[in-house]
Amino acid sequence: MSNRKAITVSPLEIEEQKHYIDELKNRIWGKGLKYHIVTYGCQMNVHDSEKLAGILNQIGYEETDEQREADLILFNTCCVRENAELRVYGNVGALKSYKQANPNSIIGVCGCMMQQNEISDYIQQTFPFVDLIFGTHNLHRFPMLLLQALDSNHTVVEVLESEGAVVEHVPVKRTKGVSAWVTIMYGCNNFCSYCIVPYVRGRERSRRPADILGEIRKLAAEGYKEVTLLGQNVNSYGKDLDEKLLFPQLLRKINEIDEIERIRFMTSHPKDLSDDLIQTMAECDKVCKHLHLPIQAGSNRILRKMNRKYSREVYMELVEKLRSAMPGIALTTDIIVGFPGETEEDFLETLSAVEQVRYDSAFTFVYSPRRGTSAAKMKEQILQSEKKQRLARLNELVNKISKEKNLEYLDRNVKVLVEGYSKNRTDILTGRTDTNKIVNFKGDTDLIGKTAMIKITEAHSWSLEGKVAETN
Numbered sequence: 001m002s003n004r005k006a007i008t009v010s011p012l013e014i015e016e017q018k019h020y021i022d023e024l025k026n027r028i029w030g031k032g033l034k035y036h037i038v039t040y041g042c043q044m045n046v047h048d049s050e051k052l053a054g055i056l057n058q059i060g061y062e063e064t065d066e067q068r069e070a071d072l073i074l075f076n077t078c079c080v081r082e083n084a085e086l087r088v089y090g091n092v093g094a095l096k097s098y099k100q101a102n103p104n105s106i107i108g109v110c111g112c113m114m115q116q117n118e119i120s121d122y123i124q125q126t127f128p129f130v131d132l133i134f135g136t137h138n139l140h141r142f143p144m145l146l147l148q149a150l151d152s153n154h155t156v157v158e159v160l161e162s163e164g165a166v167v168e169h170v171p172v173k174r175t176k177g178v179s180a181w182v183t184i185m186y187g188c189n190n191f192c193s194y195c196i197v198p199y200v201r202g203r204e205r206s207r208r209p210a211d212i213l214g215e216i217r218k219l220a221a222e223g224y225k226e227v228t229l230l231g232q233n234v235n236s237y238g239k240d241l242d243e244k245l246l247f248p249q250l251l252r253k254i255n256e257i258d259e260i261e262r263i264r265f266m267t268s269h270p271k272d273l274s275d276d277l278i279q280t281m282a283e284c285d286k287v288c289k290h291l292h293l294p295i296q297a298g299s300n301r302i303l304r305k306m307n308r309k310y311s312r313e314v315y316m317e318l319v320e321k322l323r324s325a326m327p328g329i330a331l332t333t334d335i336i337v338g339f340p341g342e343t344e345e346d347f348l349e350t351l352s353a354v355e356q357v358r359y360d361s362a363f364t365f366v367y368s369p370r371r372g373t374s375a376a377k378m379k380e381q382i383l384q385s386e387k388k389q390r391l392a393r394l395n396e397l398v399n400k401i402s403k404e405k406n407l408e409y410l411d412r413n414v415k416v417l418v419e420g421y422s423k424n425r426t427d428i429l430t431g432r433t434d435t436n437k438i439v440n441f442k443g444d445t446d447l448i449g450k451t452a453m454i455k456i457t458e459a460h461s462w463s464l465e466g467k468v469a470e471t472n
């Protein structure tokens with residue numbers, strides 16, 4: 001059943017979904033059915049998956065890590081990078097025989113790849129065994145769509161072309177015990193020439209401050225100690241609201257919530273990083289002294305082609321302001337190499353920018369053309385071999401500086417918010433410093449959820465090791 005259309009989503013619609021949740025509960029609850037969600041892409045997507053999991057838990061599905069054990073498999077897709085897209089096709093295609101063996105199972109594909117008509121059509125045609133396809137704007141309608149999929153022999157498709165409203169009160173199953181993600185706004189207005197996000201996530205829409213603060217107070221009451229505020233460009237939070245409350249004021253209000261010990265946020269566009277925000281970061285004791293500030297390129301010529309709306313000089317001024325307001329602040333960034341027309345000289349300017357800022361770490365990418373963006377139509381696309389070679393040179397520099405920055409922590413006592421056991425070593429606890437450094441150390445289980453003073457004994461490029469500091 002194809003239901004592709006543009007409609008406006010009413011904020012009240014979440015109320016209507018409760019009816020479908022009740023009906024699903026009658027069918028699913030107590031049957032021991034399991035779900036498995038595969039998530040691609042950024043933290044916004046991870047948090048969307050937490051909402052999908054919240055709905056599934058509410059109706060009686062249980063989570064499983066084993067895809068082949070699941071009665072319902074969901075792929076929450078990302079279209080920002082080509083690699084993730086190709087993996088989705090491979091992973092969905094691999095389920096053909098599973099679906100034949102388990103005809104009652106439900107396979108769903110959602111997320112921002114589905115907001116592109118040609119991709120959702122391709123999934124429908126190439127993988128007819130997929131039961132459910134939906135986009136990013138109607139995630140809250142998942143209960144109704146799931147009910148339709150359970151009752152239908154055809155693929156249920158609903159991709160809303162409208163951005164819709166900001167929908168509140170969707171249940172969330174959070175994956176971490178100490179730290180929680182909180183979306184504060186959706187969409188982006190910036191149209192960087194390489195980026196698909198404004199086309200698939202729509203224009204900027206801020207959540208109401210009262211809803212955000214209410215959610216964070218509830219998280220605090222549940223024992224969460226840290227919140228990470230999410231948005232494609234959190235620095236422009238509130239500009240679309242009737243009540244004038246901008247991002248710095250929102251941070252100040254969250255800073256007053258007693259049980260919350262740490263506040264992080266991402267992502268920040270340099271053009272919207274105001275003096276007020278820098279001062280707020282410096283003055284609010286709970287706002288972590290770490291900023292992820294994507295530079296993307298060091299050459300003004302390439303920044304213009306990327307439509308980033310700042311120059312290298314403006315970016316460097318911001319770095320100076322940040323460091324003078326908060327000495328020791330950790331800075332991280334995103335960098336793209338091999339953008340169309342990037343010459344060796346442009347690339348050398350990116351390397352020199354990295355040397356100038358000396359980032360604590362960086363996410364580095366080769367440029368990959370995204371259909372529908374203006375950069376994909378630019379001439380002078382760079383050969384893949386050249387892009388890879390530049391990426392390797394960039395990574396070598398980034399890793400060298402990361403290691404040097406981490407070595408500065410040797411023998412220092414740092415406060416670590418302990419998150420749990422390390423993924424790879426079950427006898428080792430892991431947590432992060434205020435500056436977002438991962439610290440691994442041996443310690444008692446009862447430290448989880450608390451702040452511990454750790455003496456750093458070893459530094460690597462990506463993490464630090466230490467031991468519980470002796471207290472006098």
Ligand code: SF4
Pocket residue numbers: 188189190191192195196197198232233269
């Ligand atoms: S700021 Fe630019 S890169 Fe970031 S989401 Fe918006 S358009 Fe994409």
